[in-house]
Every structure is written in structure tokens, then in C-alpha cells.
Amino acid sequence: MIPRASGTEVPSVATARLLLHPLSVAEAERIVARAPLAGDPWAEEYPQDGDVRGCGGFLRGVFERGDPGVFRAYEVRLIESGLAVGGIGFHGPPDEVGVVTVGYGLVPGVRGRGYASEALRALLEIARVAGVAGVKGDADLDNPASHRVMEAAGMRCVAENDGLRHFYVGF
Template structure:
């Protein structure tokens, strides 16, 4: 499991064209693509159309809707030419992903209205892998992508899905294309991008399972950290996120966020939830900052933004936080963010913020 990039797009497209090229002399319009409603020709055009649409959205920094254009093939384009179109549009998406500056996001509707370069790479790869499977199934030819590619794709776009014994069958099951022992058939599905929550001077950037895996092992998770961060609290939170993902109970909107400073793009700390809301709508929150970012109001600002986002949801009624008795700075943070002290027993104080 690792972050997805332009090289993965190229690998996915190469696997697609290698699998389908032996069947270019067949009539793709006469063969249905697996379980989807399209024939193989229409499915291949759809793949190319999505690849160029994702490249355009990312390169054009689309904010409220897709870039308004559509791919059209020249009259008489044969199957070999169509594969060339897929290779070309895949290369354009890979280039857009590779050249996108850190932190750039663009429009995609599902489910948080935007995603970053890794998200666009993953969506393009998903279109290629899953629809190559559909076409190969219809044409009666073999196809299976590398396990590492499928594993990374699951962690990026399906963080709510418990990993199975093998990544490719799990991905097929998660997208309604196969069965998995011990799990009910999937009849409706979606993918998830990482959530970002803006604040005045920082943005809370959702940490994906692949980034959490790297942070747990002592890496930077793809972020540029101030003062050699993050601190142990963020790494422990990422370890808990990985355990939730592996158990199939991770919900990406209630995970861990890196606090990324606007002025220089540096990550200055971590903040997030200790799990999903309980049956009473109560959810615990925690955070830490690197030393160089303390005492400047960043934690208060980020906590207010996260609290506002959480309490606007129907499934959250209150936020809860515990602070060590001698940590007066953190006590001041939760107080400024509107929390009230509800307990002062033992070595920690408990604070709560209700809707």
C-alpha cells in the first residue's frame, strides 16, 4: 500500500492495452462488456473519456463542475486506434498528476466535492482496471492487474472497505463485480476522497491509509513537516487509523488530519477523531503541534474549524476532549474553541462542546 502517482497511471494503462490488443480484430460493438450495460467499444471510449476529463479537471483547476468538453473519435477509428487513444489520454493524466503543485485540488462530486492529484490518479486507474476487467470478461480473455496496484487503489478510494485476503478479488467485490467469501454482495457503491477542511491560516487535510502507514513507520506521509515533525501523538493516531482500516470500520471523514499552513505549505501538526460518533452522537477529538508552531493560535483555529464541521452533521451531537492536568496551553486551546470543562478528576481534565 502506497500513494498513487503518474507512474501508476502508466502501469495501469499498459496492462489494459497489453490485455486487449490480442482482441483488436474482434467486433467490440457486438460484445457486451461484462456486467455493465455498454458494449466493449463504448466501454473503451468511456475509459479514454474519463482519463482526459480527469487530466483536464486537474490541469485546469476546475472548481465547481467538470471542464465542459467531451472526447469524440474520428470517423472510422478502429480498435487499435482506440487503444492508442487510451494510451494517449492516460499519458496526459499522468503528466497532469506529475506536474500538479502540492496541495492543488480540483472538482469531483464524490463525496466531498474535490480531490487532489493522487485522487485523480486513483480514479483514472480505477476506470482502467475495472473496465478492462469488464471488456476482458466480455471478450473471453484473461486479465488481472498487479496486486500492489489493486491494494493501493483500495486504500486510496475504498478506505471504508475492509481489505480481503487478496486485493484484486476484493476490489472486484467492492465495485459490485464479484463475490467474496463471508461478505454480502455489493449492489451499490461509491469511492471516497480525502476530506479537506479550510481554516483561516491552515487547511486540515485528511490523511489516507497509505499516508498513515508511512507516518506510522516514521515517514513523512507525503507532507513537508515543520521542525522535523510530526510528533508521537500524530503517529499514534495514524496507527489507530490503520487498525480501523484493516478492521473495515474506518470512516475517512472521522480520521486524522494534517494541519497544513497556507503561507509555506508546511505541515505543523495533526488533529482528528478517536473514532466514529457513538450511539449518542458523541465523538472524541485530539491534536498535537510541532514546537515551532505553538503559541500562535493555529491549534485553536483548526479546532474551531473541525468542531464547526463536525457539529453541522446530523450524526454528531457533542465533541469530547481530554487534556493532561499540567498542560495549561492545551487547556487554553479547548477553552478558546468553546469547550467547557466537565471533569477534573485524576491526571486529566475532560472538556465537552455540544451542538
């Protein structure tokens, strides 16, 4: 049985237009199953495959290590409507040198509005306040939109290999 991480100890984080909602185990399980409850305000095409994979990783981490605190999966919601339009989060707790890895994705209908960079800046602040040494992320070489997201959030390209561009920001 998976320990129940409520997410209630971890507050939601508001930006100018978004709310990063820390997912509970039950919410992540619904996303993996693509089974919203009545009243779950999900945008069309949510969850995407990346959201399902991210929530699966979060659930495995909870099973293996327990509740990750702030180093969890978050649902990205529009403040104005409450609509869930994507996900963002950490791939796990900081590694042995204090670095965390992030991932994110939004439904096609809201891309190109700066939401991903806004959400990533908020996630980077969560990491900084939590005391990590740095944050890394990567994107396929043929995904310049994701490169721009990380650059706009303050991350810089540090390497390219195996079809990926790697980004990093230290604190």
C-alpha cells in the first residue's frame, strides 16, 4: 500500500496568473488513471502523457521514500477559472550534491502565453527557499519552445548531448 501523502502540509503557490497546487497521492492516482472526480476542473486534453508519467514518478517516490514535502508534483491551474492546464514538479528530492531535476508541460490550448515560464519561476523559488544548491532540466534539441521556457525562467544552457539540451541554475 502506498503511504498517503496529503499535500496539505505543502501550500499552493500563487503567481500573477497561476496556482501551483501540490498534488496528493489520491489526486496523482486520478491523473495517472485519467479519471477526474465530478467537479475536477480539467482542461481539454488534460492530463497529457507527460502529466501521467510525472505523477507515476511521484507515486513511485512516495512508495519508496515517503512524502517528498515540497519536492513533489504540482498541478498548474489558471487562477481566474481554477482550470487545470498542466503539471510541473520535481523528479525527486535533491541528489547527493543538492541538485533537483524539474519537468513541466501544458495542454496545447494554453501554450505560448508565458504560463510555463511563470510556473517554472515559481518552482525555482520553491527549490531556492528549500535550500537546494541548484536546479536542472532538459529538453529535446528540436523543442526550442521548452528551451525558451527555461531561459525565461533564469536557467542557462550548460550542455548538449544525446539529442538533449541541458539547462541549470545554481543558488
